[in-house]
Amino acid sequence: xxxxxxxxxxxxxxxxxxxxxxxxxxxxxxxxxxxxxxxxxxxxxxxxxxxxxxxxxxxxxxxxxxxxxxxxxxxxxxxxxxxxxxxxxxxxxxxxxxxxxxxxxxxxxxxxxxxxxxxxxxxxxxxxxxxxxxxxxxxxxxxxxxxxxxxxxxxxxxxxxxxxxxxxxxxxxxxxxxxxxxxxxxxxxxxxxxxxxxxxxxxxxxxxxxxxxxxxxxxxxxxxxxxxxxxxxxxxxxxxxxxxxxxxxxxxxxxxxxxxxxxxxxxxxxxxxxxxxxxxxxxxxxxxxxxxxxxxxxxxxxxxxxxxxxxxxxxxxxxxxxxxxxxxxxxxxxxxxxxxxxxxxxxxxxxxxxxxxxxxxxxxxxxxxxxxxxxxxx
Amino acid sequence: xxxxxxxxxxxxxxxxxxxxxxxxxxxxxxxxxxxxxxxxxxxxxxxxxxxxxxxxxxxxxxxxxxxxxxxxxxxxxxxxxxxxxxxxxxxxxxxxxxxxxxxxxxxxxxxxxxxxxxxxxxxxxxxxxxxxxxxxxxxxxxxxxxxxxxxxxxxxxxxxxxxxxxxxxxxxxxxxxxxxxxxxxxxxxxxxxxxxxxxxxxxxxxxxxxxxxxxxxxxxxxxxxxxxxxxxxxxxxxxxxxxxxxxxxxxxxxxxxx
Ligand code: SF4
Ligand code: SF4
Numbered sequence: 001x002x003x004x005x006x007x008x009x010x011x012x013x014x015x016x017x018x019x020x021x022x023x024x025x026x027x028x029x030x031x032x033x034x035x036x037x038x039x040x041x042x043x044x045x046x047x048x049x050x051x052x053x054x055x056x057x058x059x060x061x062x063x064x065x066x067x068x069x070x071x072x073x074x075x076x077x078x079x080x081x082x083x084x085x086x087x088x089x090x091x092x093x094x095x096x097x098x099x100x101x102x103x104x105x106x107x108x109x110x111x112x113x114x115x116x117x118x119x120x121x122x123x124x125x126x127x128x129x130x131x132x133x134x135x136x137x138x139x140x141x142x143x144x145x146x147x148x149x150x151x152x153x154x155x156x157x158x159x160x161x162x163x164x165x166x167x168x169x170x171x172x173x174x175x176x177x178x179x180x181x182x183x184x185x186x187x188x189x190x191x192x193x194x195x196x197x198x199x200x201x202x203x204x205x206x207x208x209x210x211x212x213x214x215x216x217x218x219x220x221x222x223x224x225x226x227x228x229x230x231x232x233x234x235x236x237x238x239x240x241x242x243x244x245x246x247x248x249x250x251x252x253x254x255x256x257x258x259x260x261x262x263x264x265x266x267x268x269x270x271x272x273x274x275x276x277x278x279x280x281x282x283x284x285x286x287x288x289x290x291x292x293x294x295x296x297x298x299x300x301x302x303x304x305x306x307x308x309x310x311x312x313x314x315x316x317x318x319x320x321x322x323x324x325x326x327x328x329x330x331x332x333x334x335x336x337x338x339x340x341x342x343x344x345x346x347x348x349x350x351x352x353x354x355x356x357x358x359x360x361x362x363x364x365x366x367x368x369x370x371x372x373x374x375x376x377x378x
Numbered sequence: 379x380x381x382x383x384x385x386x387x388x389x390x391x392x393x394x395x396x397x398x399x400x401x402x403x404x405x406x407x408x409x410x411x412x413x414x415x416x417x418x419x420x421x422x423x424x425x426x427x428x429x430x431x432x433x434x435x436x437x438x439x440x441x442x443x444x445x446x447x448x449x450x451x452x453x454x455x456x457x458x459x460x461x462x463x464x465x466x467x468x469x470x471x472x473x474x475x476x477x478x479x480x481x482x483x484x485x486x487x488x489x490x491x492x493x494x495x496x497x498x499x500x501x502x503x504x505x506x507x508x509x510x511x512x513x514x515x516x517x518x519x520x521x522x523x524x525x526x527x528x529x530x531x532x533x534x535x536x537x538x539x540x541x542x543x544x545x546x547x548x549x550x551x552x553x554x555x556x557x558x559x560x561x562x563x564x565x566x567x568x569x570x571x572x573x574x575x576x577x578x579x580x581x582x583x584x585x586x587x588x589x590x591x592x593x594x595x596x597x598x599x600x601x602x603x604x605x606x607x608x609x610x611x612x613x614x615x616x617x618x619x620x621x622x623x624x625x626x627x628x629x630x631x632x633x634x635x636x
Pocket of ligand 2: 073074075076102103104105106240241298326328329330331332
């Protein structure tokens with residue numbers, strides 16, 4: 001039964017591709033997004049389908065390097081490469097792309113991407129604790145709403161937004177419930193399973209169905225007896241976004257005998273405790289508040305990420321932490337210093353890995369991961 | 379009780395056999411087949427100790443070739459093995475710098491030789507034996523000759539960390555008539571700087587040991603001592619600490635199971 005659920009999540013991409021194609025033919029609009037900062041609620045409220053475009057494949061990187069510098073984060077190169085080679089059907093179907101000025105690499109890449117598709121860039125402030133930065137962000141969320149209305153030729157009412165807020169809040173809760181299953185020891189889900197389920201949400205054309213599937217999975221796990229009885233080191237993964245296609249560190253760690261029990265990445269726990277307040281007067285302000293609180297390393301300072309990791313280490317009873325930085329991602333790479341300090345102060349091994357989407361460093365990654373696991377072996 | 383520990387590195391394969399109260403060691407070039415090198419090491423160890431294959435109870439294997447060797451009872455990382463091996467020889471060591479053929483690492487160890495933290499060089503060859511080997515060839519020397527040929531008094535600083543650029547840098551330096559001894563001292567300094575930076579980032583606790591094939595080179599030891607500002611101990615069997623650690627870990631597992 002659990003396998004059936006996993007199958008469903010794993011095939012989400014293909015299934016939804018066909019559905020989105022159909023929906024497009026029936027006149028529905030699609031909006032491509034790259035990052036958790038994009039207020040998906042507005043896209044839903046506009047009656048369009050939000051699809052995650054985060055580049056998680058090595059294939060289009062060579063083509064991207066014809067335009068972009070080589071020593072750039074593989075995520076940016078892959079995202080742009082898919083667009084430039086028109087090999088991502090979701091990009092192809094998108095009527096509008098929404099980007100944010102998170103890191104410098106993305107910010108400047110979006111300028112170039114404008115030549116390929118209409119791209120709306122949200123100017124993200126880099127500090128999230130002042131009045132002025134908050135006002136700027138509220139303005140940016142309003143701008144996105146206007147752009148969506150213009151580009152998709154709709155009007156978005158407050159009512160529409162509140163309804164979408166409800167849906168996304170539920171989706172977050174459902175994903176969080178799934179992740180929280182792994183507080184149990186041994187964890188009922190593998191890291192690869194968590195990733196597959198969480199990742200499927202970026203393509204889902206029907207949020208209701210996704211929420212039902214996630215809730216179904218959680219019930220199913222509660223009913224079955226856990227057959228993963230082997231004692232193994234419990235590892236927390238943090239750092240840059242990881243998706244299906246770039247899961248090599250998760251795969252290697254599990255092959256080497258670890259349980260990846262929790263992920264504090266964008267597709268993981270990073271945003272799951274953030275719910276949009278539903279009791280305010282202005283839904284735009286409520287959205288701005290939630291999104292501004294995301295503990296991404298592009299924020300400076302970024303204390304909430306450390307707090308989140310600290311709590312997760314305790315809640316998931318973690319034995320070691322792996323912090324994965326994609327090559328040339330300065331913000332996560334530098335923040336690794338603080339993360340390392342925190343993890344070590346809790347008496348746990350901390351492994352910082354810098355990698356890209358290629359397989360060229362598998363052996364050297366293996367040695368490091370194995371040595372870290374040997375450190376927690378009793 | 380008889381156990382064997384083997385360390386199959388990119389350049390050399392090393393082995394230790396321990397039987398009650400007795401031990402022997404052996405080393406051969408790894409060559410193109412880590413598997414055959416591992417087998418050859420076992421044969422040599424058995425011959426040296428006068429023991430039979432079926433008397434050996436456990437074989438632990440470490441090093442980059444460890445996965446290729448199918449007769450292992452267990453594979454262990456170099457990091458854990460070096461820590462264990464060095465702790466046996468020098469219990470007071472808290473930091474191990476190991477420079478091998480294709481990587482360099484710094485290991486922080488606890489009182490019983492347990493690994494507390496470690497750092498390893500990235501994908502690039504700077505700060506490894508491979509770097510020195512390429513440079514020795516460019517200088518028309520064997521890598522084993524570098525240590526005695528250096529002349530720190532005439533130090534010619536090498537500024538490039540990249541193997542390819544450093545190679546053209548020394549060729550240029552030779553062409554300008556700079557003394558070989560000074561260039562070699564510069565190469566040692568370059569390796570020392572790179573590895574010391576990695577060690578400082580992790581935190582250096584005394585005392586410090588230097589192991590691996592490159593530790594035979596007194597020039598690199600000198601450069602490292604200058605860079606990190608403390609005395610460094612090079613174990614007499616500096617190439618064997620990984621194999622020794624593997625053998626000791628095998629020994630301890632057996633004893634625990636008794
Ligand atoms: S890491 Fe930051 S910038 Fe990258 S996708 Fe996540 S929230 Fe966006
Ligand atoms: S991984 Fe880092 S560099 Fe790459 S897009 Fe995300 S924040 Fe930017």
